[in-house]
Amino acid sequence: MKKPVCKSCFADIQDKSLITWLSPKPILCDRCLGSERRLMRFSTQGKHKIYSLFEYASPVKDWLFRYKTLNDFEMRSVFLYPFGWTLRLLAKKWVFALVPTTGQAYRDRGFDHLEEMLGYVGIKAVKPFAKDDGPSQKNLAYGERMKVRERISLRGPAPLAGKKVLVFDDVMTTGATIEACLDLALEGGAKSATGIVLMENLGMNIHSHISNL
Ligand SMILES: [Zn+2]
Secondary structure, eight states, X not given: OOOOBOTTTOXXXXXXXXXXXXXXXXXXXXXXXXXXXXXXXXXXXXXXXXEEEEESOTTHHHHHIIIIISXXXXXXXXXXXXXXXXXXXXXXTSEEEEOOOOHHHHHHHSSOHHHHHHHHTTOOOBOOEEEOOOSOGGGSOHHHHHGGGGGEEEOSSOTTTTOEEEEEEEEESSOHHHHHHHHHHHHTTOSEEEEXXXXXXXXXXXXXXXXXX
């Protein structure tokens, strides 16, 4: 049987660790799995709790660039691979709701990067939020990013009413987008709303706290 190849470094994957040995379809080699900088901690954003899986650093940052910017669809599998069973357990009681992508970003990429990431580990997420097309967020200064809130809304009548909601996004920088979604979820009748992000951009957050003083 052909040995699987690591999707990060392209080396053959050897059964050296328990996770690689137990996985029916290993995706990353043990060296790449070991180089992820996991954060796995809660922080607060406004009145909400946000759980961050990784630091905003290589290699996960580079994987996200390949996936989101270079449209490398194969990379959908690498991000949540070690967290699959935990997330599936959460999905039994919580609804995963995706932070919205603008129609333009979706058309440019050809897939919903968050939906595919969660879908790979067997989680069907809902998309209760809508976001108007506007300037790309990475080109916006801090004050401008805060206006993001005005471009996000809930779709349809009370899509999250009575539900325990986990709002999912890839990168939290100022936190404005995820905070807006969490506020909307609660205003829309959700029983609880907590954030989960792939990466927390710590450098940017420290900067934004300072500029708020
Ligand atoms: Zn590797």
